[in-house]
Amino acid sequence: MKKLKIAVLLVFALTVLTACSCSKKEYLVEFDSNGGTKVQSQNVEKGGKVTKPEDPTKEGYSFARWELDGEKYDFDLEVTEDMVLVAKWNKKEPSKEEKPTEPVASVCTLTCDKGYALNTESCSCYKLTVTKVNVKATSVNLEIGSTYEIGASVYPSGVLNTGLTYSSDNEAVAKVDAKGTVTAVKPGKAVITVKSSDSGKMATVTITVLDDYKYRYEAVDGLDISYKIILIKNDTELTEAQAKEVYAVYNAADKYLGRYDESIKAIIVDKDQINSVAKIKLNNTTYNVKKAIIG
Numbered sequence: 001m002k003k004l005k006i007a008v009l010l011v012f013a014l015t016v017l018t019a020c021s022c023s024k025k026e027y028l029v030e031f032d033s034n035g036g037t038k039v040q041s042q043n044v045e046k047g048g049k050v051t052k053p054e055d056p057t058k059e060g061y062s063f064a065r066w067e068l069d070g071e072k073y074d075f076d077l078e079v080t081e082d083m084v085l086v087a088k089w090n091k092k093e094p095s096k097e098e099k100p101t102e103p104v105a106s107v108c109t110l111t112c113d114k115g116y117a118l119n120t121e122s123c124s125c126y127k128l129t130v131t132k133v134n135v136k137a138t139s140v141n142l143e144i145g146s147t148y149e150i151g152a153s154v155y156p157s158g159v160l161n162t163g164l165t166y167s168s169d170n171e172a173v174a175k176v177d178a179k180g181t182v183t184a185v186k187p188g189k190a191v192i193t194v195k196s197s198d199s200g201k202m203a204t205v206t207i208t209v210l211d212d213y214k215y216r217y218e219a220v221d222g223l224d225i226s227y228k229i230i231l232i233k234n235d236t237e238l239t240e241a242q243a244k245e246v247y248a249v250y251n252a253a254d255k256y257l258g259r260y261d262e263s264i265k266a267i268i269v270d271k272d273q274i275n276s277v278a279k280i281k282l283n284n285t286t287y288n289v290k291k292a293i294i295g
Helices: 003-022 239-251
Strands: 027-034 042-045 059-066 085-092 114-121 124-127 132-134 139-143 147-149 154-157 164-169 175-176 181-184 188-194 202-210 223-234 259-261 266-270 279-284 284-295
Touching: 132 202, 139 147, 139 181, 164 175, 175 188, 181 202, 223 239, 239 266, 259 279
Parallel strands: 027 085, 139 202
Antiparallel strands: 027 042, 059 085, 114 124, 132 154, 147 181, 164 188, 175 181, 188 202, 223 266, 223 284, 259 266, 279 284
């Protein structure tokens, strides 16, 4: 009897073990949507297959596939372990309809009256005013009795009020009329002021009236001729007539010795040359040179 009980117990134990070994094991399959909408996990029996879920969605992206360990997952494979499938996304390119359109700049078609200019940013007109007075030169040398036109103008062009007034701070030296014509009166300096009647902007011109015996000549090369030279032969200064004759012969020989000026009856040279002129030789005769400032 005791042996029978043992036998029954053994049979029961084997039956339980057999039943346990034959039961189907389940595996957990989870879905990581990687920022997309949530996807429900699945319990899959051993040897079963994962049911492909509905594709998740994600703003600005299109769903590509489910991946396992970085590789595309094949839903026809049997499940043999727990696993997590991860969603793979592709960034969407905006369609033509979705692409932002560039704002169209408004075009200002406003036409301004004479004396006014257009402000394109505000599409409005503003009145032009004189911002600068221009003159031909800011410094001029004149001989007594000569005249000079200031030649003033205003900036910008298009200003309605282009009026200018002229004044001299020393009319005993140089006078100026209402049209900007300067007349040299006597040796000295005078400052001519040109003033805009519109905005009060000003420009000045310094007038130097030269003394009759302090003459300045503007050479062709642009250098100021400001010295006269005195020729000396055997320690004796040449007369004006003799100096003129020497000058004529010297230059006829294709040499350069300044310029003979009839107004002062002397040879004059530019200031850059005078320091290099100490002696001249002509027809076996040597002349010493002495300089004298004339301007």
